[in-house]
Amino acid sequence: MSDIEPVGLGFVARYRDRDYAAAVGPGGDDVVLFSETPQEGFTDAGGYWRLRVSRAALDRLTLLRTVGAFGGEPCLVLDEDDGGDGGEGGLHIAYTGHNGLKAEALGYWLVDHGAYEVVVPREEVHAIRVERVPVPLTVDRPDGHEGP
């Protein structure tokens, strides 16, 4: 059990003194920033605004993820599930161990080939912590030269 508020899995980019939800790509060097409000240089994408920049143009790029333990095995919190109509809801978690048989024994579902996930009551997920993994702003290249 924990009072820590879980966050979904995703990137946050700091650009011109603001934090934006972000996605890596489409190019190896690119990051796309998203905003719910118009921002200078951003283009209207229908309901939100976006801007493609190179990673080197950012002040910071961080991968946010929430990890924990379920049934004594490691898991990643994907999102909070409200349970739909009258449901109990809980945390949508993914098994991050290496033993699919153990995952099935814990009650996980094989939702995709090699991907075990389940929605469980929040109090059954222990040791929840939010990790902020810094992403290098220079791209590692196979030839050993630093980008961009």
Added chain:
Amino acid sequence: MQKVVPPRLLVPYLSGRRTIISGYVYRVQDCDRLTTPAALVEALDLSFDGSELTPDVPELYIMRWDARDIDTYVVPYGPHMGGDWSDAPPFTGNGFTASREQVVPQFHTMPMPVPAGAEIVHLTAAGERPFAGYDGLTWRPAR
């Protein structure tokens, strides 16, 4: 990289409810001989217990994306190969799928956000066509 989208996950992906890639993934260049749904289902071990896919499935949706330096793909080696991975059959743990017809290197990723620029193609026996493209937030019909 590529991954066949399980039929029940297609709508969650396209509607933006599912935003991650997770599980076994393959390099596009290792799958270039697999040009029909039947060949992919056989070569990528996709008719596992609990799968909706069978070798006679008429169509598949395949997600493709570019690997980048920050991704963390691993080869899921079993104990006999010095690793600690195990899974329900047809998992081999030898770095390849179980196919007897094709030699396809197998990789695994923990959940990762779908990258911008990812695409979904629709494959039938007649060939493949672009189906949707992802800008990092929203899937749109392929142009």
